[in-house]
Amino acid sequence: MIICFSLIVIFLIVIFSFLVRNILADNSAVVITVKILVCGDEVREGWEQCDNGDLGGQSCVSLGYGAGELDCTPACEFDTSACPPGPSCGDASCNGSESCGSCPADCGACPPSGGGGGGGGGSGYVAPVTSVIFSGRAYPRSTVTLLKDAQVAATTIAGANANFQMTLSGLTAGSYIFSLYSEDYKGIRSSLLSFPTNVAAGATTYVSGIFIAPTISVDKSEVKQGDNVVIFGQSVSSGEITISVHSDEEFFGNVKTDANGVYLYNFNTSPLEVGQHFTKARAASSGEISSFSKAVSFAVGEKNVTAENEKTAVKGELNNDGRVNLIDFSIMAYWYKRPSPPAKVDLNGDGQVDLIDLSIMAYNWTG
Amino acid sequence: MDRVVLRNLKIQMIKFIKLKNLFLFSVFLFSFFSPIAQAAELKLASPVLKIEVGRQFQVDLLLNAKEESINALEGKIVFPEKLLKLKKIQDGNSIVNFWIKKPQEDLTGNIIFSGITPGGVMVENGLIFSMIFEPAVSGAAVLEISQASVLLNDGQGSAASLDILPLNIVISEVISSEKPIGIEVSDTLPPESFRPEIAKDPNIFNGKYFLAFATQDKGSGMARYEVRELRQKFFSLFAGWQEASSPHLLADQELKSYIFIKAVDLNGNEKIEIIPPKHPLLWYENYLFYVIIISGLTAYILWKILRRKKNSLY
Numbered sequence: 075m076i077i078c079f080s081l082i083v084i085f086l087i088v089i090f091s092f093l094v095r096n097i098l099a100d101n102s103a104v105v106i107t108v109k110i111l112v113c114g115d116e117v118r119e120g121w122e123q124c125d126n127g128d129l130g131g132q133s134c135v136s137l138g139y140g141a142g143e144l145d146c147t148p149a150c151e152f153d154t155s156a157c158p159p160g161p162s163c164g165d166a167s168c169n170g171s172e173s174c175g176s177c178p179a180d181c182g183a184c185p186p187s188g189g190g191g192g193g194g195g196g197s198g199y200v201a202p203v204t205s206v207i208f209s210g211r212a213y214p215r216s217t218v219t220l221l222k223d224a225q226v227a228a229t230t231i232a233g234a235n236a237n238f239q240m241t242l243s244g245l246t247a248g249s250y251i252f253s254l255y256s257e258d259y260k261g262i263r264s265s266l267l268s269f270p271t272n273v274a275a276g277a278t279t280y281v282s283g284i285f286i287a288p289t290i291s292v293d294k295s296e297v298k299q300g301d302n303v304v305i306f307g308q309s310v311s312s313g314e315i316t317i318s319v320h321s322d323e324e325f326f327g328n329v330k331t332d333a334n335g336v337y338l339y340n341f342n343t344s345p346l347e348v349g350q351h352f353t354k355a356r357a358a359s360s361g362e363i364s365s366f367s368k369a370v371s372f373a374v375g376e377k378n379v380t381a382e383n384e385k386t387a388v389k390g391e392l393n394n395d396g397r398v399n400l401i402d403f404s405i406m407a408y409w410y411k412r413p414s415p416p417a418k419v420d421l422n423g424d425g426q427v428d429l430i431d432l433s434i435m436a437y438n439w440t441g
Numbered sequence: 442m443d444r445v446v447l448r449n450l451k452i453q454m455i456k457f458i459k460l461k462n463l464f465l466f467s468v469f470l471f472s473f474f475s476p477i478a479q480a481a482e483l484k485l486a487s488p489v490l491k492i493e494v495g496r497q498f499q500v501d502l503l504l505n506a507k508e509e510s511i512n513a514l515e516g517k518i519v520f521p522e523k524l525l526k527l528k529k530i531q532d533g534n535s536i537v538n539f540w541i542k543k544p545q546e547d548l549t550g551n552i553i554f555s556g557i558t559p560g561g562v563m564v565e566n567g568l569i570f571s572m573i574f575e576p577a578v579s580g581a582a583v584l585e586i587s588q589a590s591v592l593l594n595d596g597q598g599s600a601a602s603l604d605i606l607p608l609n610i611v612i613s614e615v616i617s618s619e620k621p622i623g624i625e626v627s628d629t630l631p632p633e634s635f636r637p638e639i640a641k642d643p644n645i646f647n648g649k650y651f652l653a654f655a656t657q658d659k660g661s662g663m664a665r666y667e668v669r670e671l672r673q674k675f676f677s678l679f680a681g682w683q684e685a686s687s688p689h690l691l692a693d694q695e696l697k698s699y700i701f702i703k704a705v706d707l708n709g710n711e712k713i714e715i716i717p718p719k720h721p722l723l724w725y726e727n728y729l730f731y732v733i734i735i736s737g738l739t740a741y742i743l744w745k746i747l748r749r750k751k752n753s754l755y
Contacts, residue, residue: 223657224538224559225636246630248659249534249568253560266560268510270536270567368596389596393642400539401640403557404653404688407541408645416644422598429590430598432541432557433513437596439559 113150114202114277122150134158148202149278202276205243210284211236211359212256212264213308213335218286221253221266221441225400232256236310236335247275255440258289258308259336265368266439285364288315288337288355292372296379297343303372306338309357309364317341320352320369331357346374368437389421390435397440406435481506481591483516484606485584486566489622491611494576497528497621500584500608502554502569504536509593509601510563515542515555516589518572522550524582524612529573531707533628533662536567539655543663544570551587561594570662573624576612584608628660631712632704639696639716645688652689654702654714661707670698672722675729677701696720 112119118128124146134142134157145153212218212232220228220240232238253268264286273279288309297303305317312330315337319325325346329339341353352369372381392402409415409427417423421431482505492498502518504511514537520527530544530552537556544554552572576582585607593599635656641648654666667682670693682703691700696719704712724730 221560223633225655246633246659249536251536251538251558251560251562268558268560268562270562270564392644393640395640400653400655400687401638401642403539403655404640404651405642405645407539408688410541419644429513429515429541429555429592433592433594433598434596436512436557436559436561437594441559 112274112277112279114148115274118150120280120282123152125150203243204245204247204273204275204277205241206245206250206252206271206273206279206281207239207241208252208254208281208284209237209239210254210282210286211310211362212238212254212286213258213289214311214333216256216258216308218254218256219441221255221439223251224253224439224441226441245273247273249273252281253439253441254284254286256286256289259334260289260291260308262289262291262307263440264289265365267365283362285310285357285359285362287364287367288313288357290353290355290367290370292353292370292381294372294378295381296373296375296377298376298378299346299348299374300342300344301378302340302342304338305341305353305355306336307355307367308335309337309355310359311335313337313357313359315339315355315357317353317355318366319346320354321346321349343374348374348376388438390438392418398435398438399441402435403432406432480602480604481509481511482604482606483514483569483586483589483591485518485586485608487608487610490609491613492576492622493613493615493619494579495616496619497573497575497624498610499622499624500572500574502571502586504567504569504591505565506563506567506591506601507565508563510561510595511591511601512559512561512594513555513557513592513598514569514590515553517554517587518552518584519587520551520574520584521580521582524576524578524580525574525584525610526577527552527572528575529707530570531573531662532570533658533660533706534568535570535657535662536562536564537569538657544572573621576610579612579614582610582612584610628658628706628708628710630658630660631710632656632658632663632706634712635702635704635714637700637702637714637716639691639700639719646690650691650694650696652685652687652691652700652702654687654689654704656704656712658704658706658710660710664705664707664709667703667705669701671701672698672718672726673728674699675727675732697722 113122113125116126116128118125118130124130126146129144129146132144132152134140134144134154137152137154137157139154139157140159142157144157147153208220214232214234214236216232218230218232218238219226220242222242227242228240230238230240250271250273251268252271253266255264255266257263267284267286271279271281289307291306293304309315309331311333313335315329315331317327317329317339319341327339327341329337331337350371350373352371354366354369356366357364388398390398390402392405406419406427409419411426411428415427419427421434484503484505485500486503487498487500489498504514527546532544536558538558540556542553542555544552547553554570586605589603589605591601591603593601633656635654637652637654639650639652641650645651652668657663666685668685668689669680669682670691671677671680672693698718700716702714
């Protein structure tokens with residue numbers, strides 16, 4: 075009897091474990107894909123038409139030209155400059171297998187005796203450049219900042235469709251940590267999207283499919299239990315935003331962004347217990363999913379308190395220049411494990427500056 | 442009566458043992474199927490596990506964090522000093538962007554390190570740094586990672602669950618003169634360009650101006666930085682360098698100096714960045730002005746003398 079009961083309990087535990095695992099996997103496990111292609115590595119991949127000697131089995135003739143030598147440009151596109159036009163009688167050009175005999179319209183009437191042929195042209199050598207091209211989606215008309223090894227390397231403005239592209243050239247071959255972030259229409263920054271990349275010498279590396287996480291803010295730092303808290307931010311236009319509210323139980327909500335990528339979601343706090351809660355958001359569009367945004371906090375209590383401007387409350391911003399960068403790191407590194415650090419430098423308020431404070435700073439990094 | 446009691450007791454014991462086993466089995470199943478996040482892993486790796494005395498070899502400290510984003514780490518590498526001599530530490534191509542404590546041998550003979558990667562990184566076999574060892578005597582050497590901490594990029598500095606893999610190396614008695622294993626030596630490129638910054642803050646150096654700088658070398662790794670401040674740029678050829686680390690308190694608090702920052706990699710390649718003075722010298726404070734005037738006057742006088750001599754000859 076006891077054994078039967080125990081077996082039933084085990085069976086239930088196994089089923090429950092599977093269910094929990096699957097539910098959490100569905101809700102929180104997101105695979106973020108950033109596609110990295112290397113143009114110049116002799117391997118044709120992705121959108122590349124060719125890569126140096128790898129022409130993918132194509133030739134001048136297969137591309138509709140006459141017989142010639144098909145080449146590949148440094149940008150991994152076909153170079154058809156050495157391909158003569160395809161033979162076509164009546165195209166006002168005597169080419170291919172056309173002759174005065176087979177196509178007098180193009181080649182003219184056959185003379186009494188034969189003539190000589192012409193010479194070909196050449197092309198200059200273009201030195202290979204070590205570069206990386208980044209492309210992806212941020213927010214409509216937003217500023218996108220690219221960090222190379224945590225220091226600002228380039229900025230650009232995304233288009234109205236939130237797409238952006240930027241190129242970094244003149245690099246040394248090696249391993250880099252590239253990071254990107256964007257600022258929304260209110261100047262609020264996204265979380266950093268970082269990825270290690272190996273840059274090959276003399277090749278162009280393409281990093282595509284970048285999808286910057288939405289920005290997120292709340293209108294109240296404390297909300298009266300049962301009232302709404304407004305969760306808002308920006309992402310791509312017409313994107314699907316999934317909002318997660320963390321507490322003992324995780325709540326999810328969905329909302330669409332407008333043409334400017336702006337979203338706004340009213341979350342009713344009735345099911346939440348009194349205390350601190352966190353919310354974060356991620357975006358989905360055209361079959362791609364962004365990473366989750368930063369988590370912002372709000373408290374459920376007995377009154378409504380308007381949230382302060384998020385821009386003024388960035389942890390790790392020590393010298394009041396609006397950025398979290400090398401200067402702030404230097405200040406914190408100076409106080410690392412020294413006695414009696416200033417309260418502003420001790421980010422978690424535990425009376426010492428240690429690795430935890432530096433981790434909090436690294437999370438809020440802007441470069 | 443006693444036999445009955447004993448029998449009942451035995452039955453109860455058997456039931457208890459069975460229940461206990463079932464409970465342990467349940468715990469095992471629950472643990473196995475529960476949604477536990479994959480741990481980060483710090484490991485020591487080497488291309489060889491057997492090496493001869495005198496033959497240098499490379500050991501890499503690697504981070505595996507495929508499921509979690511890591512933005513800070515620290516720890517200590519413990520190795521048997523009697524068996525292994527540490528020849529060099531290289532941080533070229535490291536996933537760590539800024540060192541709080543650059544990997545170095547401490548007084549106890551261990552290698553300590555701590556650093557951050559802003560924005561975090563999810564990586565497989567991400568290189569933290571490499572060590573070059575030379576076996577001194579034969580034996581079994583165990584290299585271990587201790588006091589290690591790896592923090593999540595979650596804004597809270599939460600610790601990631603961590604697996605640590607040590608490295609066992611067998612050193613044989615045969616003295617070898619063969620070339621080192623796994624050590625790249627060719628690096629002719631200078632460190633990366635960088636942008637040093639001048640700042641001041643009441644929380645550091647009593648609000649005085651300081652210099653912040655950092656760069657990386659994609660080859661052998663960074664060796665050191667040197668700084669010099671010069672009000673008279675003209676005399677920079679004769680001025681010496683001072684080894685420095687960031688943050689560096691500036692000697693010229695009036696910011697009238699050119700500041701030269703030299704980054705040197707382990708192969709001696711150099712990259713020099715120059716910050717012009719925020720408050721340049723006035724023209725009459727600049728010695729170059731007097732050098733030009735004196736040179737001009739000297740040239741004029743010489744020309745006059747030569748001309749007079751030439752005229753007197755005729």
